[in-house]
Amino acid sequence: MKAYTLTMTTRTYFGNRCVEEAVKKEKQTLGDKPLLITTGGVLKQLGFLDEMICWLDAEVICYDKVTADPDVMEIREAVKIGKECGVSSVIGFGGGSAMDAAKAAAVGIASDIDIEDYLLKNIIPPEETLPIIAIPTTSGTGAELSKGAIISSREKKIKSGIRGERVTPIVAIVDPTYTFSLPMNITMETGFDVFTHAAESYCSVNANPFSEMLSEKAIRIVGEALPRLSKDLKDTQAREMMSFASHIMGFNVKNIGNCLPHRLQYPIGISTETSHGAGLAALYPAWMKYEQNVNEERINRILDWLGCKKEDHAGERIKKWLDNLNLSRTMADLGNTLTADVLAGKVTGNLKNDKLADEEGIIVKLYQESM
Numbered sequence: 001m002k003a004y005t006l007t008m009t010t011r012t013y014f015g016n017r018c019v020e021e022a023v024k025k026e027k028q029t030l031g032d033k034p035l036l037i038t039t040g041g042v043l044k045q046l047g048f049l050d051e052m053i054c055w056l057d058a059e060v061i062c063y064d065k066v067t068a069d070p071d072v073m074e075i076r077e078a079v080k081i082g083k084e085c086g087v088s089s090v091i092g093f094g095g096g097s098a099m100d101a102a103k104a105a106a107v108g109i110a111s112d113i114d115i116e117d118y119l120l121k122n123i124i125p126p127e128e129t130l131p132i133i134a135i136p137t138t139s140g141t142g143a144e145l146s147k148g149a150i151i152s153s154r155e156k157k158i159k160s161g162i163r164g165e166r167v168t169p170i171v172a173i174v175d176p177t178y179t180f181s182l183p184m185n186i187t188m189e190t191g192f193d194v195f196t197h198a199a200e201s202y203c204s205v206n207a208n209p210f211s212e213m214l215s216e217k218a219i220r221i222v223g224e225a226l227p228r229l230s231k232d233l234k235d236t237q238a239r240e241m242m243s244f245a246s247h248i249m250g251f252n253v254k255n256i257g258n259c260l261p262h263r264l265q266y267p268i269g270i271s272t273e274t275s276h277g278a279g280l281a282a283l284y285p286a287w288m289k290y291e292q293n294v295n296e297e298r299i300n301r302i303l304d305w306l307g308c309k310k311e312d313h314a315g316e317r318i319k320k321w322l323d324n325l326n327l328s329r330t331m332a333d334l335g336n337t338l339t340a341d342v343l344a345g346k347v348t349g350n351l352k353n354d355k356l357a358d359e360e361g362i363i364v365k366l367y368q369e370s371m
């Protein structure tokens with residue numbers, strides 16, 4: 001059996017309505033200085049933000065202007081507020097973007113280096129990063145466990161990550177009930193993201209027996225729960241299953257990492273301003289078709305666990321599954337106008353997780369076939 005090393009540093013709370021008790025237990029972690037919450041505008045409208053502030057029972061400063069793929073300008077603003085108020089910890093409350101913003105703000109508040117420099121120069125965040133508490137309200141990114149803050153520079157048309165052990169939240173509080181009111185498009189697209197973390201960590205050269213076990217569990221859950229949710233958004237048991245699958249895949253994203261689709265989605269997302277899940281859905285038929293050439297058994301197992309019908313090749317199988325969930329996209333559907341060569345020139349990050357990356361010209365080929 002393959003030898004492996006894993007790091008589990010995040011104290012985790014999981015369960016319906018577990019948040020109030022969890023934040024009270026974490027008083028010491030939060031410190032006695034003001035706290036910074038990063039979030040989008042929706043949680044305020046839903047009343048979740050006020051409820052959270054009440055439970056925290058502390059001086060709370062809110063940065064509630066986080067957008068999808070948070071921009072360095074937003075992070076700079078949150079960092080400025082955090083520094084002025086002398087905050088002792090940062091809570092990311094919302095979807096992946098809110099948690100990524102919290103991670104980046106926690107790095108920036110404890111540092112004199114501009115946040116864009118971390119992004120562009122691949123600087124590893126220092127030891128003295130502020131404690132990060134992550135409270136997801138969607139089930140998709142697993143950002144509450146992962147060690148990356150994915151942010152963008154719209155000015156420079158770059159989406160990439162600030163990565164390091166100190167970017168990992170020290171506490172994750174996962175309450176599936178927050179996801180119960182998510183609309184269909186967010187439910188489906190974030191749900192597909194869960195599947196991609198499971199599939200890509202399973203195909204990664206870093207996969208090990210522990211991560212493979214988690215991948216299989218997550219894929220089987222998505223294969224059952226996402227089709228159920230496509231028919232009935234009020235299926236709360238399926239919602240809970242998706243929150244759990246998303247959460248355990250945060251563990252794989254941190255320890256194993258993703259393959260080519262995640263690296264290739266970032267340039268599409270930043271140029272078309274479309275969601276992470278939608279971009280991944282556009283890339284998956286081509287990626288699975290070619291990945292099958294280097295990882296045949298694994299790709300076949302993944303598609304069997306997901307419940308895909310047997311077809312000629314993996315690309316067809318995943319395409320039909322996506323069609324059934326109304327998730328199929330092409331890059332043209334997303335509004336892409338860039339050529340495959342231009343997009344390929346914008347791909348950043350570690351490609352070595354994926355055996356397929358060794359094939360000459362594969363990135364251009366994947367973009368071309370996804371157009």
Ligand SMILES: [Fe+2]
Nearest residue numbers: 141193262276
């Ligand atoms: Fe993802």
